[in-house]
Amino acid sequence: MTAVHEALTSLRLTDHHCHGVVAADLDRAGFESLITEGEAWPGVSPFDSPVGVAVRRHCAPLLDLPRHAPADAYLARRAELGWREVNRRFLAAARTDVFCVDTGYAPDRITTPQELAGDSAHEVVRLESVAEAVAAEGVEPDAYAETFRTAAREAVQRPGVVAVKSVAAYRTGFDLDPARPSAAEVTEAARRWLPRGGRLDDPVLVRHLLWTAVDLGLPLQMHTGFGDSDIRLHRVDPTHLTDWLHLTAGTIPVLLLHCWPYQRQAAYLTAVFEQVYLDVGLTLHYVGPSRAGAVLAEALEITPFRKLLYSSDAYGVAEFYHLGALSFRQGLAGLLQERVDADELSLPDALRIARWAGRDNARRVYRLPDGG
Numbered sequence: 001m002t003a004v005h006e007a008l009t010s011l012r013l014t015d016h017h018c019h020g021v022v023a024a025d026l027d028r029a030g031f032e033s034l035i036t037e038g039e040a041w042p043g044v045s046p047f048d049s050p051v052g053v054a055v056r057r058h059c060a061p062l063l064d065l066p067r068h069a070p071a072d073a074y075l076a077r078r079a080e081l082g083w084r085e086v087n088r089r090f091l092a093a094a095r096t097d098v099f100c101v102d103t104g105y106a107p108d109r110i111t112t113p114q115e116l117a118g119d120s121a122h123e124v125v126r127l128e129s130v131a132e133a134v135a136a137e138g139v140e141p142d143a144y145a146e147t148f149r150t151a152a153r154e155a156v157q158r159p160g161v162v163a164v165k166s167v168a169a170y171r172t173g174f175d176l177d178p179a180r181p182s183a184a185e186v187t188e189a190a191r192r193w194l195p196r197g198g199r200l201d202d203p204v205l206v207r208h209l210l211w212t213a214v215d216l217g218l219p220l221q222m223h224t225g226f227g228d229s230d231i232r233l234h235r236v237d238p239t240h241l242t243d244w245l246h247l248t249a250g251t252i253p254v255l256l257l258h259c260w261p262y263q264r265q266a267a268y269l270t271a272v273f274e275q276v277y278l279d280v281g282l283t284l285h286y287v288g289p290s291r292a293g294a295v296l297a298e299a300l301e302i303t304p305f306r307k308l309l310y311s312s313d314a315y316g317v318a319e320f321y322h323l324g325a326l327s328f329r330q331g332l333a334g335l336l337q338e339r340v341d342a343d344e345l346s347l348p349d350a351l352r353i354a355r356w357a358g359r360d361n362a363r364r365v366y367r368l369p370d371g372g
Contacts, residue, residue: 004337008329012097016362017311020110021318034316037228047071054288059319090318094325104129122162125155131200144190162366165221171201173235178244180211219253226260239265245273263299270307282313284327292331308357
């Protein structure tokens with residue numbers, strides 16, 4: 001094992017974007033639904049995909065099974081151990097000290113930040129969920145803007161909140177008017193949206209939400225690129241945010257999550273905007289350790305080294321905490337070692353970049369103490 005591999009293997013990670021895990025035992029259908037961004041298709045199993053193969057190869061040994069254990073054997077052993085022991089094993093294997101947990105998406109019974117990781121967990125407030133709760137409670141259109149701002153301020157004042165998040169990618173895409181909407185525009189948009197409620201998908205109100213995030217002053221996470229079928233992928237290229245980033249320069253950090261297949265576009269934004277950072281998040285466990293280095297290589301072609309963060313984007317199954325961490329460690333170590341071997345990077349520089357990406361960059365952006 002090289003010095004870079006050793007350093008990344010021993011480094012305790014800061015996972016700057018993740019979710020809780022299901023607090024229940026899962027049958028095959030339930031497990032398979034959580035290891036794909038698609039739907040359950042008749043005759044097609046998510047185990048027969050890159051992520052399914054990676055689970056059987058890299059997660060099976062942690063359940064005391066041989067590598068590449070068949071799916072039925074894997075699920076039987078998982079059920080035998082029970083969800084608490086399964087979650088404990090995979091979270092321990094991830095060797096992660098800090099978790100920044102998005103609490104806005106929970107169709108299943110998933111763990112809270114504290115249930116997931118106790119004092120090591122921090123909360124990320126999803127602003128669309130705040131807006132949708134305001135609508136559900138009832139508000140007049142002309143009071144919507146101030147009511148939402150008040151609710152958002154109260155949400156971020158909860159103990160342990162370190163950031164906010166937007167899923168505008170799922171609701172409207174990024175090809176929006178970048179300007180802050182006027183009060184009259186927000187009222188008129190609220191008049192259209194509030195009677196039907198549900199998902200916040202009005203472009204004016206999404207713009208209002210993004211500018212409210214700026215006013216809150218906390219780091220803003222934004223899903224970009226790969227996601228489930230609600231996304232219109234051509235509309236979530238993060239370069240659509242360029243004009244908005246110009247207008248918000250000097251305000252808050254903007255964290256571009258996941259990015260695939262737009263990791264190069266995201267890298268461009270980190271190179272030209274001081275406030276922009278990126279990760280390749282859920283991409284890594286979906287491509288697996290064998291391809292993680294290729295994705296990271298494209299993300300790091302021009303990204304300043306203080307701008308890359310680690311996230312697992314684990315949701316539902318604890319396997320993704322382990323698989324995301326493993327893919328990140330192996331992919332980044334291989335990439336950095338290759339540059340050291342080619343004399344394009346010194347070993348001290350490589351070790352420093354590994355620490356920055358795996359831990360220190362997130363601690364700095366989210367103002368986390370050195371002890372977690």
